[in-house]
Amino acid sequence: MAGKTLYDKVFDAHVVRREADGTCLLYIDRHLVHEVTSPQAFEGLKIAQRQPWRTSSMLAVPDHNIPTKDLDKGITDPVSRLQVETLDKNCRDFGVTEFNLGDPRQGIVHVMGPEQGATLPGMTVVCGDSHTSTHGAFGALAHGIGTSEVEHVMATQCLIQKKMKNMRVNVAGKVGKGVTAKDIVLAIIGKIGTAGGTGYAIEFAGEAIRDLSMEGRMTVCNMAIEGGARAGMIAVDDTTIAYVKGRPYAPKGEDWDKAVTAWQDLHSDADAVFDLEITLDAASIQPQVTWGTSPEMVVAVSGMTPDPEQESDSTKANSIRAALKYMGLAANQPINTIAVDKVFIGSCTNSRIEDLRAAAAVAKGRKVASNIKLAMVVPGSGLVKAQAEREGLDKIFREAGFEWREPGCSMCLAMNADRLEPGERCASTSNRNFEGRQGQGGRTHLVSPEMAAAAAVTGHFVDVRTL
Amino acid sequence: MEKFTVHTGKVIPLDRANVDTDAIIPKQYLKSILRTGFGPNLFDDWRYLDAGEPGMDHSKRRINPDFVLNFPQYQGGSVLIARENFGCGSSREHAVWALDDYGIRVVIAPSFADIFFNNSFKSGLLPIVLPTEVVDQLFKETAAQNGYPLAIDLAAQTVSTPSGRAFSFEVDEFRKYCLLNGLDDIGLTLQHANDIKAYEAKRRLAAPWLFN
Ligand code: SF4
Numbered sequence: 001m002a003g004k005t006l007y008d009k010v011f012d013a014h015v016v017r018r019e020a021d022g023t024c025l026l027y028i029d030r031h032l033v034h035e036v037t038s039p040q041a042f043e044g045l046k047i048a049q050r051q052p053w054r055t056s057s058m059l060a061v062p063d064h065n066i067p068t069k070d071l072d073k074g075i076t077d078p079v080s081r082l083q084v085e086t087l088d089k090n091c092r093d094f095g096v097t098e099f100n101l102g103d104p105r106q107g108i109v110h111v112m113g114p115e116q117g118a119t120l121p122g123m124t125v126v127c128g129d130s131h132t133s134t135h136g137a138f139g140a141l142a143h144g145i146g147t148s149e150v151e152h153v154m155a156t157q158c159l160i161q162k163k164m165k166n167m168r169v170n171v172a173g174k175v176g177k178g179v180t181a182k183d184i185v186l187a188i189i190g191k192i193g194t195a196g197g198t199g200y201a202i203e204f205a206g207e208a209i210r211d212l213s214m215e216g217r218m219t220v221c222n223m224a225i226e227g228g229a230r231a232g233m234i235a236v237d238d239t240t241i242a243y244v245k246g247r248p249y250a251p252k253g254e255d256w257d258k259a260v261t262a263w264q265d266l267h268s269d270a271d272a273v274f275d276l277e278i279t280l281d282a283a284s285i286q287p288q289v290t291w292g293t294s295p296e297m298v299v300a301v302s303g304m305t306p307d308p309e310q311e312s313d314s315t316k317a318n319s320i321r322a323a324l325k326y327m328g329l330a331a332n333q334p335i336n337t338i339a340v341d342k343v344f345i346g347s348c349t350n351s352r353i354e355d356l357r358a359a360a361a362v363a364k365g366r367k368v369a370s371n372i373k374l375a376m377v378v379p380g381s382g383l384v385k386a387q388a389e390r391e392g393l394d395k396i397f398r399e400a401g402f403e404w405r406e407p408g409c410s411m412c413l414a415m416n417a418d419r420l421e422p423g424e425r426c427a428s429t430s431n432r433n434f435e436g437r438q439g440q441g442g443r444t445h446l447v448s449p450e451m452a453a454a455a456a457v458t459g460h461f462v463d464v465r466t467l
Numbered sequence: 468m469e470k471f472t473v474h475t476g477k478v479i480p481l482d483r484a485n486v487d488t489d490a491i492i493p494k495q496y497l498k499s500i501l502r503t504g505f506g507p508n509l510f511d512d513w514r515y516l517d518a519g520e521p522g523m524d525h526s527k528r529r530i531n532p533d534f535v536l537n538f539p540q541y542q543g544g545s546v547l548i549a550r551e552n553f554g555c556g557s558s559r560e561h562a563v564w565a566l567d568d569y570g571i572r573v574v575i576a577p578s579f580a581d582i583f584f585n586n587s588f589k590s591g592l593l594p595i596v597l598p599t600e601v602v603d604q605l606f607k608e609t610a611a612q613n614g615y616p617l618a619i620d621l622a623a624q625t626v627s628t629p630s631g632r633a634f635s636f637e638v639d640e641f642r643k644y645c646l647l648n649g650l651d652d653i654g655l656t657l658q659h660a661n662d663i664k665a666y667e668a669k670r671r672l673a674a675p676w677l678f679n
Contacts, residue, residue: 016659016662016663016666017659017662019641021639021640021641023639023640023641025656025659025662025663027663027666027667027670029677036497036498036559037497037558037559037560039500040500040501040502040560043500043502048653050653053663054667054678056678056679064497065498077498079498079499079521079522080498082498082500083498083499083500086500120676120677122674123677128558128560129557129558130556130557130558130582132558143582144558144582145558145582145585146558146559146560146563146582146585146586146589147502147560147561147586148560148586148589148590149585149586149589151653152652152653152656155653155656155657156653156656156657156660156663157663157667158656158663160641160652160656162639164581194485194552194555195485195551195552195555195578195580198552198578198579198580198581199581228552228555228580228581230581230582249679250676251676251679255675255676256676258674258676259674259676262673262674294485294487315484315550319484319485413489413494414494415494415495415497415498432487432489432556432557434487434489434490434556435489435490435512436489436490436493436512437489437494440493440512440518
């Protein structure tokens with residue numbers, strides 16, 4: 001019998017029941033909750049007079065609607081405020097732990113979970129949010145679910161699920177200097193396409209992945225969903241274990257030793273069989289910039305926008321044309337000639353301490369270019385913010401002309417006041433460049449924190465390695 | 468959940484690939500704490516020329532005459548056809564609720580994003596995968612015939628055209644059973660409460676740190 005993949009191991013360890021057709025009841029260890037996708041689920045429980053199965057599995061935090069400045073004024077938008085207050089009330093009513101607004105642990109749900117050690121190797125982790133794939137960086141099986149499933153997990157601690165297929169993406173060799181986790185994952189999506197991972201759990205492997213810090217691994221897994229895969233995973237190693245150790249929700253004492261022993265098995269067996277394997281040469285990956293309205297529309301910063309006339313498939317040619325039109329770009333336009341209006345450093349993809357350090361290193365001693373209307377840095381959580389301030393990163397950013405904001409999702413999806421105006425162009429470290437994502441008519445280019453900072457100080461896209 | 472057995476409805480052709488859930492229901496409407504009322508904001512950015520905000524009177528907004536949902540011949544349509552990777556992006560079930568609230572009962576495409584596909588069944592919206600050539604054919608026939616309808620039979624797993632041609636589609640047995648009977652899957656799962664408890668007891672012994 002062939003060995004098991006990492007995904008097989010974690011999935012199989014959580015099967016409560018398996019029906020003849022392969023439909024499984026899958027046990028969920030950790031359920032993260034935020035204000036946007038939970039109110040209807042809590043309401044469903046109330047209507048059916050059900051109680052959550054195990055509140056200790058749940059951890060809630062408001063993030064999407066949170067303002068990033070003038071927090072003393074509270075949330076001024078009444079609709080946003082009601083949603084956050086509804087989460088507070090539901091958590092009180094059902095006895096769910098919540099890090100409220102004002103708690104230093106509050107932040108983007110996918111930054112907060114790992115930071116607290118609430119995400120552990122080998123766990124099943126769900127959240128009503130597609131970027132739950134982030135937590136797969138810990139060798140956990142983590143994916144986004146819809147609100148009905150949120151209610152289902154609350155009520156039963158289980159999900160009804162069939163096994164996905166296995167894909168492995170090998171990033172072989174070492175990346176060059178100045179090439180980041182974000183560039184790796186954008187290059188992967190550029191290669192497999194936004195639907196390339198549909199139906200699969202992706203395991204990211206290879207030397208370039210092993211070389212990444214946990215922050216970098218989270219960046220990669222975060223965007224698995226942009227490649228169509230609900231779950232991205234990375235095998236557990238010493239980097240993983242060192243990161244988890246000592247965190248508030250991590251096991252302690254004897255439990256810690258037992259856990260570490262159990263986690264040693266969280267990798268794919270040497271003879272495991274994948275339904276699909278893809279290999280990228282790390283050395284050939286350059287800093288990436290998306291030019292279009294889907295994360296797969298991405299090129300190296302040294303490249304240019306595509307030419308629809310050169311595309312033989314008419315559906316593809318049409319989508320290139322539509323994307324260029326929306327983005328206000330011409331065909332064959334060199335990426336480094338594109339000027340930007342706003343810069344956003346933040347989101348669950350790139351708002352961890354290491355991301356802020358990398359961006360600050362570029363900003364240090366430089367000034368935001370005069371054509372930039374706003375360059376903002378939004379830390380992923382209150383704890384990241386505090387750490388960055390201890391290291392003096394806030395000063396570096398402020399001196400360079402960046403705004404230093406309070407933690408939250410912010411302009412990643414513009415549910416709060418931070419947004420693009422129609423036609424504005426943004427260098428953003430977030431994960432989606434869909435039409436209108438950062439504000440109606442806004443134009444988003446996805447880049448790494450280093451590349452975003454470089455765009456801020458030069459006013460246009462530029463290869464950060466040449467600064 | 469609403470039952471789904473058979474449905475015949477007029478087709479709305481949305482000739483786009485990678486229709487994402489941000490496009491289906493833009494984020495400003497996700498602030499709602501309700502499950503209903505999203506219909507007027509389905510495809511909001513494409514459907515209206517002005518910027519929409521929650522609480523507006525959407526009947527007074529400027530309609531985009533070039534967007535297919537606003538074409539007179541497609542009013543009252545309940546079967547949406549689209550190109551590959553429909554429903555990609557965010558996990559927001561609000562996308563399904565918006566389609567449902569608008570009156571869409573079936574979406575047909577060559578492929579769907581996983582989370583959207585899964586969410587659909589929970590609200591009685593049937594996502595149907597048909598081969599690219601068949602979907603292409605449906606687009607052509609919809610363009611050629613005013614009020615072009617399709618008949619969907621879930622029990623038989625067929626989509627039938629007015630000329631009597633039937634295309635069969637795959638559907639998961641369990642999901643089909645739940646949809647046909649309008650079953651609430653939480654109720655079904657709780658019938659296995661003892662299995663869940665037994666699993667938990669075993670797991671607590673082996674990996675107690677998971678229960679902290
Ligand atoms: S930061 Fe962006 S992608 Fe991440 S959870 Fe918030 S809105 Fe979603």
